[in-house]
Amino acid sequence: MVTGETLKAYWSKNRLYMTVILLIWALVSYGASLIAGYLNSFVVFGFPFGYYMAAQGSLVVFVLLNLIYSVKMNEIDKKYGLQEEE
Amino acid sequence: MAMDAWSKQLRKIYGVYTGVFALFVIALWIAEGMGLKPTYIGYAFLFGTIGVYAAIGIISRTSIVAEYYVAGRKVPAVFNGMATAADWMSAASFIGMAGALYNQGYDGLAFIMGWTGGYVLLAVLIAPYLRKFGQYTIPDFLEARYGGKFPRIVGVIAALLVSFTYLVAQITGVGIITSRFIGITFEVGVFLGLAGILVCSFLGGMRAVTWTQVAQYIILIVAYLIPVVAISYKHTGVPIPQVMYGQALQTIETKQAQLKNDEKEIEVRNIWKARADELSGKIKALPDSWAKGKQELEAKLSSLPVGSTERASVEKALKDYPKSPEEAKEKWTAAMKEAQAMSKPPRSYVQPPADTKGIVNFLALTFCLMVGTAGLPHVLMRFYTTPTVREARSSAAWALFFIFLLYFTAPAYAAFARSEVLTNLVGQAFSSLPAWAAKWAGVGLISIKDLNGDGIIQFSEIIIRPDAVVLATPEIAGLPYVVAGLIAAGGLAAALSTADGLLITISNAISHDLYYKIINPNLSPSTRVKIGKALLLVVAAIGAYVASFKLAIIVELVAWAFSLAAATFFPALVLGIWDKRMNRAGAISGMIVGLLITGYYIIGSRFYGMDWFGIKTIASGIFGLPANIIIALIVSRLTKAPSEEIQKFVDNIRYPKGAVGAGAEE
Numbered sequence: 001m002v003t004g005e006t007l008k009a010y011w012s013k014n015r016l017y018m019t020v021i022l023l024i025w026a027l028v029s030y031g032a033s034l035i036a037g038y039l040n041s042f043v044v045f046g047f048p049f050g051y052y053m054a055a056q057g058s059l060v061v062f063v064l065l066n067l068i069y070s071v072k073m074n075e076i077d078k079k080y081g082l083q084e085e086e
Numbered sequence: 087m088a089m090d091a092w093s094k095q096l097r098k099i100y101g102v103y104t105g106v107f108a109l110f111v112i113a114l115w116i117a118e119g120m121g122l123k124p125t126y127i128g129y130a131f132l133f134g135t136i137g138v139y140a141a142i143g144i145i146s147r148t149s150i151v152a153e154y155y156v157a158g159r160k161v162p163a164v165f166n167g168m169a170t171a172a173d174w175m176s177a178a179s180f181i182g183m184a185g186a187l188y189n190q191g192y193d194g195l196a197f198i199m200g201w202t203g204g205y206v207l208l209a210v211l212i213a214p215y216l217r218k219f220g221q222y223t224i225p226d227f228l229e230a231r232y233g234g235k236f237p238r239i240v241g242v243i244a245a246l247l248v249s250f251t252y253l254v255a256q257i258t259g260v261g262i263i264t265s266r267f268i269g270i271t272f273e274v275g276v277f278l279g280l281a282g283i284l285v286c287s288f289l290g291g292m293r294a295v296t297w298t299q300v301a302q303y304i305i306l307i308v309a310y311l312i313p314v315v316a317i318s319y320k321h322t323g324v325p326i327p328q329v330m331y332g333q334a335l336q337t338i339e340t341k342q343a344q345l346k347n348d349e350k351e352i353e354v355r356n357i358w359k360a361r362a363d364e365l366s367g368k369i370k371a372l373p374d375s376w377a378k379g380k381q382e383l384e385a386k387l388s389s390l391p392v393g394s395t396e397r398a399s400v401e402k403a404l405k406d407y408p409k410s411p412e413e414a415k416e417k418w419t420a421a422m423k424e425a426q427a428m429s430k431p432p433r434s435y436v437q438p439p440a441d442t443k444g445i446v447n448f449l450a451l452t453f454c455l456m457v458g459t460a461g462l463p464h465v466l467m468r469f470y471t472t473p474t475v476r477e478a479r480s481s482a483a484w485a486l487f488f489i490f491l492l493y494f495t496a497p498a499y500a501a502f503a504r505s506e507v508l509t510n511l512v513g514q515a516f517s518s519l520p521a522w523a524a525k526w527a528g529v530g531l532i533s534i535k536d537l538n539g540d541g542i543i544q545f546s547e548i549i550i551r552p553d554a555v556v557l558a559t560p561e562i563a564g565l566p567y568v569v570a571g572l573i574a575a576g577g578l579a580a581a582l583s584t585a586d587g588l589l590i591t592i593s594n595a596i597s598h599d600l601y602y603k604i605i606n607p608n609l610s611p612s613t614r615v616k617i618g619k620a621l622l623l624v625v626a627a628i629g630a631y632v633a634s635f636k637l638a639i640i641v642e643l644v645a646w647a648f649s650l651a652a653a654t655f656f657p658a659l660v661l662g663i664w665d666k667r668m669n670r671a672g673a674i675s676g677m678i679v680g681l682l683i684t685g686y687y688i689i690g691s692r693f694y695g696m697d698w699f700g701i702k703t704i705a706s707g708i709f710g711l712p713a714n715i716i717i718a719l720i721v722s723r724l725t726k727a728p729s730e731e732i733q734k735f736v737d738n739i740r741y742p743k744g745a746v747g748a749g750a751e752e
Contacts, residue, residue, distance in 0.1 A: 052332075059494050062202050062205065070209070
């Protein structure tokens with residue numbers, strides 16, 4: 001039987017992941033856009049870096065964030081005994 | 087592990103399908119080499135692909151409620167990811183996106199980030215919990231979480247508002263694609279598209295839509311990648327456009343810097359400037375200037391002999407002349423804005439907006455698009471169809487990956503096209519236009535006019551319409567016509583798949599949320615499915631009827647849909663899951679305030695010159711969204727906490743395991 005304590009711990013862990021992920025999400029999109037002019041002074045593989053972040057870099061990070069969130073949540077589902085039966 | 091066997095079988099089916107499609111394309115390529123006419127290649131692609139969708143639609147027919155509304159909740163994560171990606175990417179993403187980037191440079195990237203970043207919000211804040219809730223629609227969730235019929239009704243209204251405008255835009259897209267590629271009229275194209283949409287959804291509801299969307303995703307992504315891979319290989323020798331277009335960016339920046347102080351360019355820019363001033367004068371003098379212009383044309387017409395070529399051109403000018411002073415204002419303002427834009431030297435392609443207002447708008451638009459994406463009912467609905475919460479999470483990750491493949495590539499399309507225009511078009515003689523430019527100029531997608539009469543093409547003499555970039559790339563890369571046909575099939579797949587998702591959302595909102603849940607709860611399951619199917623027909627017909635008017639406002643309406651979704655659904659859903667204290671009064675007042683403020687600013691800024699902090703109409707949700715959240719939080723804290731039962735409900739959707747009633751199938 002899953003207790004109220006377990007549920008609370010599970011949810012606060014989830015909230016932590018959510019906060020960290022959305023923080024990174026905001027940094028690579030809004031943060032990088034705000035200083036895009038400055039970042040453009042660096043050129044990586046022919047790409048001005050500020051442009052690169054908005055066109056590709058942030059997208060790659062978004063995909064990774066979703067992947068990591070999915071893996072991490074599966075982990076804590078198991079850890080707290082909350083995974084679904086198939 | 088029945089799921090594993092099922093996934094394996096699906097992988098096999100779609101693997102074979104992809105192989106057969108590749109053979110089909112190769113066969114047509116060989117046939118083209120042997121002299122098959124382009125028109126027939128176009129027919130083969132359109133009817134061949136629609137035929138496949140129809141076959142899938144028929145195989146997936148059903149009259150079971152859970153199958154009809156949520157595809158039996160057994161769509162594995164990868165496949166739901168593909169279906170969501172097809173559901174999401176519209177004709178505009180497929181054909182127009184790259185062109186918008188071509189024209190807007192850095193500014194256009196708001197769409198690239200906005201339409202992908204929203205999936206992070208969706209995956210983390212909403213999707214897994216909707217799956218745990220496990221009903222059929224978004225209004226279902228609003229009623230269950232907030233209690234009573236009123237939240238459901240607000241949800242239905244917002245869903246209809248958002249989805250219908252979007253649907254009309256997709257049907258218009260289908261009409262344009264079919265008419266352009268097989269040379270039928272727009273109206274017939276719309277009708278054909280309607281048939282294509284209905285074969286995917288009518289017999290099998292969500293189940294049929296899901297499996298056709300997977301098939302459509304495969305076609306659209308292959309079609310999108312081939313031309314740009316070819317052009318990357320041609321320009322750089324490496325067939326990975328996403329890595330190689332950095333070189334194109336540098337070419338663009340160098341060439342544009344050279345053009346800045348080029349004398350001939352300045353000459354052309356001054357011509358644009360004079361034209362803009364003239365139009366601005368005419369707009370100020372309305373309605374007299376409109377009447378005067380009309381009289382002049384009529385006088386000229388009567389002075390010319392019947393049958394002369396000059397007379398024909400005046401007749402055409404008169405036919406195209408604005409019908410009323412209001413129309414004149416609309417048309418002339420658009421022309422003036424274009425002339426003003428062309429009168430300026432090209433802005434750097436890679437630098438962000440230089441002024442604060444530009445940056446604020448860029449950020450606000452990105453934000454509205456992200457949040458709006460996470461609040462669109464037709465996308466949210468897809469997350470009811472996975473077997474488990476875990477699969478819902480992983481399917482959100484897959485969906486973003488499949489969407490990413492296209493958006494990650496779009497900037498490469500734009501950069502290669504722009505570098506091609508700057509190196510191989512600018513500076514050429516008008517008498518020796520490259521074949522691709524001549525072809526697309528012929529149908530009005532590219533406009534090249536020798537404004538200063540020197541016989542040489544200046545950059546400021548070229549206007550590229552957004553659709554031209556993706557459509558012209560196969561020819562720029564020197565690919566056979568079969569690739570152009572493939573692009574048409576891809577664009578059609580993108581438009582049909584989105585239209586289907588929307589159609590089923592609208593029909594469910596009416597049949598399930600309005601009729602079954604509010605008006606007549608005693609319907610038998612089979613009658614519910616029948617009503618749903620009948621509504622599909624009716625809504626599709628109304629959508630096609632509205633699309634046939636080709637209203638210019640449709641494009642803007644779609645952009646507003648994001649702001650509206652962001653300011654209504656998103657907060658109600660997120661707060662409903664993450665804030666246990668949120669209650670009915672709070673959610674409803676939030677949604678209403680969000681809807682009103684956003685609607686007020688959309689109309690005010692679009693039609694009455696309203697201006698709050700310089701925010702453009704397209705990012706109107708930036709005011710409604712925070713207003714919604716603040717009002718919802720304040721009102722909920724001032725009113726009674728939700729009942730014990732509701733709090734239990736929130737617990738239930740938060741944790742993957744454990745049931746408190748919800749999620750039971752019929």
